[in-house]
C-alpha cells in the first residue's frame with residue numbers, strides 16, 4: 001500500500017467520532033492491507049516496533065522540526081516550525097502546512113528518490129533510522145527524515161510527523177485494533193485478545209488471524225526473551241476480598257520495582273515493567289537466578305534495594321540501579337538488590353498463564369531450592385485477623401503493605417482486574433502525565449515552578465490540575481533541566497510540553513470541576529516523585545479518576 005493511501009485512511013478515521021464507524025474503517029484497512037498488514041496494525045496505533053520491544057526511533061521533537069524545516073525550504077528554520085506549532089498546537093497540522101514536495105530535487109539525495117512512498121518502504125527506512133547510533137547519529141537521522149518528508153504530500157507529512165513523534169492519536173486504541181482484527185478475519189475477539197497478551201504484538205497476531213484463523217492464534221505461545229505485559233492490581237480491602245473469595249492469597253507488597261525474569265536454561269534476561277531490558281544493571285539478580293534454576297522459566301517479581309543488613313531501602317534506590325549503565329560493580333557495592341519472585345508464567349516448556357495462582361506459585365517454589373529467599377512467601381487465609389497480622393509484619397519489615405490475590409485466578413497480562421488487590425495503608429496517589437508547565441516568578445523566573453497534570457483518555461490526555469507544592473528548590477532545578485528537551489512551545493510564562501514524564505502526586509480529594517478538561521480537579525495536589533519506571537502509557541487513566549472520585 002502507498003503511504004498516501006494509509007494517510008488518507010488515517011485522516012478519515014480521525015474525522016469519525018462513532019466507535020463503530022472507527023472500528024469498521026480499521027477493519028477495512030486491515031482487510032485491504034495485503035503484505036503490509038503487520039506494519040499497518042502497528043502504524044494505526046502510532047507504533048513502528050512491537051510493544052514488547054524496547055527499541056525506539058529516538059527522535060526528539062527538535063530533530064523532527066529540523067527535518068521538516070529542511071524539507072520546507074531554505075528560508076525555514078526549526079524555530080519557525082516550533083513557532084507554527086505554538087499557533088497550531090499539533091505537529092501533524094504544522095507538517096501539512098508546508099510545501100514539502102517542493103524539495104523533490106533535493107530529495108533525490110534522500111531515500112528512494114521521488115517515487116511514491118510505500119508503507120513497506122517507510123517502515124524499512126524508519127527501522128534503518130532507529131539502528132543509527134554513535135557519533136553523528138543525530139545528523140544522519142535528520143538526513144533520513146528529511147529525505148522522507150521531502151517526498152510527502154501534506155496529508156502524508158502530517159501522519160509521518162505524528163508517527164515518528166508517537167503522537168498518532170486518531171482515536172484508535174488497543175480495543176479498536178483487537179475488534180478490527182477479529183472482524184476482518186472472522187475470528188473470536190477473545191482469541192485475538194489472548195494472542196496479544198501472549199505475544200504483545202498486534203502485527204504478528206493480525207497476520208496469524210488472517211493466515212491461519214482461530215486455530216493459528218491458539219498456537220501463539222509465550223517465548224523466552226519476549227516480555228509480556230505485567231498483571232496489575234486494584235486498590236482493595238481485606239473485607240472485600242474475603243467477601244468475594246473463600247480464601248485470599250496474601251503476599252507482602254514489596255517496595256521496589258517490577259521485574260520479569262526470562263531464563264532459557266542457561267542465561268537469564270531481565271525486563272522492567274516498561275519492557276526495557278535491565279539485565280546488565282542487575283547482575284546479582286541474574287546470578288541468583290542462573291545459580292538456582294535449571295529449567296527454562298519466565299518469572300514475575302519485584303526487585304528491592306537493600307542495605308548492608310539486608311533491610312529494604314526506598315524504591316528510588318532500586319530505580320537508580322535500574323538506570324545505571326556504567327560502574328555497575330561499584331553501584332552494587334553501595335546498594336545491593338534482591339529479587340522476590342511472586343509468580344511463574346512459564347516453567348520447563350509449559351505456559352502457565354491459565355493455571356490458577358495457587359498452582360503457579362507451587363511451580364515457582366519447585367523451581368528454586370528449598371527455603372530460597374528469592375521466592376516470595378504466599379499465605380492462604382480466610383481469617384481477617386490473621387491477614388492483619390501479616391500486614392503488620394510486612395510493614396514492620398519495611399515493605400509497603402500486602403497484596404490480596406484470588407488463588408484461583410489465571411494470570412492476565414496487562415489487566416488491572418479485581419483478582420489482584422493492593423492494600424496499602426496510605427491514601428491513593430495518582431500517576432499523572434506532565435503536559436505543561438509555568439515559569440516561576442521573581443528570583444525563580446528561570447526555573448519551572450508549576451506543572452500541569454493530565455491523565456490518559458482513549459485518544460490523548462485530559463488535564464486534572466496543576467502542582468506546585470511538595471517540590472524543593474533543588475528538585476525544581478532538576479525538573480527544569482529534565483523537561484527542557486520536551487518543550488513543545490512557549491507563550492509568556494506558559495510552556496507546552498510533549499508528554500514524556502510521569503509524576504506521582506498525592507491529593508486530598510477529587511472534585512467535579514469545569515476548570516480542567518477532564519471534568520475533575522485534584523484538591524491540594526502535591527508532588528511526591530517522578531515515576532522513573534513509567535511512561536505516559538502507564539500513567540493513570542481518566543477512568544481511574546472517575547472511579548476514585550466516585551468512591552470518596
Ligand SMILES: Nc1ncnc2c1ncn2[C@@H]1O[C@H](COP(=O)(O)OP(=O)(O)OP(=O)(O)O)[C@@H](O)[C@H]1O
Pocket residue numbers: 230231232233234251252253254255256257258302342376403422
Ligand atoms: N507480591 C506482589 N505481587 C504483585 N505485585 C507486587 C508485589 N509486591 C510488590 N508489587 C508491586 O506492586 C505493583 C502493583 O500495584 P499496581 O498494579 O497498582 O502498580 P503501581 O501503579 O505501580 O502501583 P503502586 O504505585 O501502588 O506500586 C506491581 O506492579 C509490583 O511492582
